[in-house]
Amino acid sequence: MKGNKKTFETAVHGVFLILGLVTVCCVLLITVYLIISGIPAMHEIGLIEFLFGTTWASTAAEPSYGILPFILTSVYGTAGAIVIGVPIGFMTAVYLAKVAPPKVKTLMESAVSLLAGIPSVVYGLVGMLVLVPGIRKMFHVPDGASLLAAIIVLAIMILPSIIKVSVTALEAVPKEYEDASLALGATPVETYFKVSVPAAKSGIAAAVVLGVGRAIGEAMAVMMVSGNAANMPSLFQSVRFLTTAVASEMSYSGGLQREALFSIALVLFLFIMLINATLHFFLKRNKEG
Amino acid sequence: MKKIISLLIIGVMAVAMLAGCGVKNSGGTVSTDGSTSMEKVIGALGESYMAENKNVIFTYNPTGSGSGIKAVLEGRCDIGLSSRSLKDEEKANGLKETVLAYDGIAIIVNPANPVSDLSLEQIASIYTGDITNWKDIGGNDAKIVLIGREAGSGTRDGFESITGTEDACKYRQELTSTGDVITTVSQNPDAIGYASLASVKDSVKALSVGGVNPSESTVKDGSYVIQRPFVLVTKEGTALSETAQKFFDYITSADAAGIISAAGAVAAN
Numbered sequence: 001m002k003g004n005k006k007t008f009e010t011a012v013h014g015v016f017l018i019l020g021l022v023t024v025c026c027v028l029l030i031t032v033y034l035i036i037s038g039i040p041a042m043h044e045i046g047l048i049e050f051l052f053g054t055t056w057a058s059t060a061a062e063p064s065y066g067i068l069p070f071i072l073t074s075v076y077g078t079a080g081a082i083v084i085g086v087p088i089g090f091m092t093a094v095y096l097a098k099v100a101p102p103k104v105k106t107l108m109e110s111a112v113s114l115l116a117g118i119p120s121v122v123y124g125l126v127g128m129l130v131l132v133p134g135i136r137k138m139f140h141v142p143d144g145a146s147l148l149a150a151i152i153v154l155a156i157m158i159l160p161s162i163i164k165v166s167v168t169a170l171e172a173v174p175k176e177y178e179d180a181s182l183a184l185g186a187t188p189v190e191t192y193f194k195v196s197v198p199a200a201k202s203g204i205a206a207a208v209v210l211g212v213g214r215a216i217g218e219a220m221a222v223m224m225v226s227g228n229a230a231n232m233p234s235l236f237q238s239v240r241f242l243t244t245a246v247a248s249e250m251s252y253s254g255g256l257q258r259e260a261l262f263s264i265a266l267v268l269f270l271f272i273m274l275i276n277a278t279l280h281f282f283l284k285r286n287k288e289g
Numbered sequence: 290m291k292k293i294i295s296l297l298i299i300g301v302m303a304v305a306m307l308a309g310c311g312v313k314n315s316g317g318t319v320s321t322d323g324s325t326s327m328e329k330v331i332g333a334l335g336e337s338y339m340a341e342n343k344n345v346i347f348t349y350n351p352t353g354s355g356s357g358i359k360a361v362l363e364g365r366c367d368i369g370l371s372s373r374s375l376k377d378e379e380k381a382n383g384l385k386e387t388v389l390a391y392d393g394i395a396i397i398v399n400p401a402n403p404v405s406d407l408s409l410e411q412i413a414s415i416y417t418g419d420i421t422n423w424k425d426i427g428g429n430d431a432k433i434v435l436i437g438r439e440a441g442s443g444t445r446d447g448f449e450s451i452t453g454t455e456d457a458c459k460y461r462q463e464l465t466s467t468g469d470v471i472t473t474v475s476q477n478p479d480a481i482g483y484a485s486l487a488s489v490k491d492s493v494k495a496l497s498v499g500g501v502n503p504s505e506s507t508v509k510d511g512s513y514v515i516q517r518p519f520v521l522v523t524k525e526g527t528a529l530s531e532t533a534q535k536f537f538d539y540i541t542s543a544d545a546a547g548i549i550s551a552a553g554a555v556a557a558n
Contacts, residue, residue, distance in 0.1 A: 057456070058440065059440035059441070060456045061455070061456055128472075129476075132476070133476055133477070136477065142431070142432040142433075142434045142461070142477075142479055143434040143461050143462065143477060143479075143480070144477075145461075145462050145473075223465075227461060227462040227463070228439075228462060228463045228464070229460050229461060229462065229463055238460075238461050238462055248439050248463070248465060249439070249440065249441070251352050251353065251355070251356035251359065251441070252352075252353060252354075252355025252356040252358070252359050252440075252441030253441075254359070
């Protein structure tokens with residue numbers, strides 16, 4: 001009897017291990033495949049020429065494969081989305097966690113969850129039909145499809161992740177800290193910003209990094225509003241991100257162009273791994289602190 | 290109560306999933322992939338074929354000419370659709386082209402734009418960035434917004450080769466389908482773009498080129514110069530499946546010419 005139970009336990013543990021390894025295997029497979037497919041083009045084009053070249057003309061008679069415009073566009077686009085999204089998300093989180101009356105809180109939280117669930121194509125569609133003409137009329141530019149449109153769409157897309165994780169972090173601050181602060185005579189607002197927020201800062205940093213991860217990996221929504229011309233980024237210019245560069249050319253590419261696209265994917269993958277490592281670092285500090 | 294209801298719903302959904310099974314393949318499938326310009330034409334042909342042959346399933350995947358040519362090369366579809374002729378490398382790879390129809394590439398502007406005629410040289414200068422303001426060609430005082438297609442597009446290839454602007458076009462936006470170009474031009478009063486004549490609707494205005502209005506007859510007699518062939522791409526030496534071959538013979542026959550004309554292109558047969 002006892003032996004049977006023990007073998008059963010070991011068997012189930014084995015099944016768990018195998019299932020867990022499935023995920024690890026997938027990640028390993030993707031990493032290895034990307035590295036193997038991405039390195040040849042970098043080698044042939046030259047690493048400096050590839051990463052720092054400013055012209056991308058993959059189908060021209062004399063092709064050039066410089067991806068600096070894409071790297072800078074992705075960086076600026078994500079930075080812009082963070083600059084707009086984090087203050088709004090952060091303030092909303094403070095409001096939801098500390099100030100909001102319960103009914104308002106439930107209503108707002110459902111709205112945020114709904115926003116989180118909207119697929120990126122819908123964001124892109126609404127952006128294309130409403131935001132792009134809006135930018136054109138408001139700023140008197142010839143065409144609204146630009147970096148600005150992409151930044152606004154990305155900011156709205158990362159709001160839900162920032163809000164949700166920040167709310168969790170703020171609610172996890174021990175009540176004793178806030179009670180002590182209030183007892184010492186601080187006003188509620190002073191307490192929130194000088195006690196609760198610093199106590200939750202690791203969680204809030206994790207929220208921001210999560211938002212960055214989503215913004216840098218977004219392809220569909222951004223493809224419909226940003227214009228897709230391979231220019232160096234500027235706010236009202238038509239731009240192309242790392243993600244859209246791969247998405248728009250992959251289906252018909254061949255030869256060196258296709259390998260170059262894999263190299264772009266590798267660069268993107270490295271960015272995202274960097275962001276994940278940062279997230280991991282912040283989460284670990286959150287657990288200890 | 291809740292348990293019973295949820296079990297019932299699961300049961301109904303599971304059965305519904307099986308509903309798709311019976312319909313399968315008593316007549317075979319024919320899959321086409323490629324040019325978005327050919328959507329109306331191939332859609333009309335597919336529909337009429339399916340109406341006459343009840344058991345055949347016809348599918349069309351709008352991915353762009355370049356992508357369609359790749360798809361047939363890799364065996365992912367039966368017939369590739371391209372809105373340009375095959376290049377020499379593509380023919381060397383073992384692909385064969387059959388011209389289905391001829392289609393004009395309409396130069397489209399917003400209906401609110403006062404300009405209605407441009408010469409081929411003016412169009413080329415606009416797209417290479419030599420002319421940047423509508424007022425230089427008789428329109429309003431506004432910057433011209435250039436809308437074009439992605440690099441693998443058959444329409445772009447046709448347009449650039451006829452206007453002589455290969456690798457020199459300065460696009461503001463590079464969109465991935467004919468429909469996108471039409472939508473974008475219809476929303477921006479200063480935009481100019483190019484799209485398949487067969488797909489142009491009332492939401493945009495098609496310019497006349499050098500005084501010639503784009504229409505089926507001017508494409509047919511060649512007076513409307515910006516035109517290109519709609520081409521069916523197949524693999525040399527590999528036979529199509531029976532269903533696909535029948536469909537192929539149907540659409541290249543004289544009976545299908547009426548449907549092709551109704552869809553806005555000029556039948557080759």
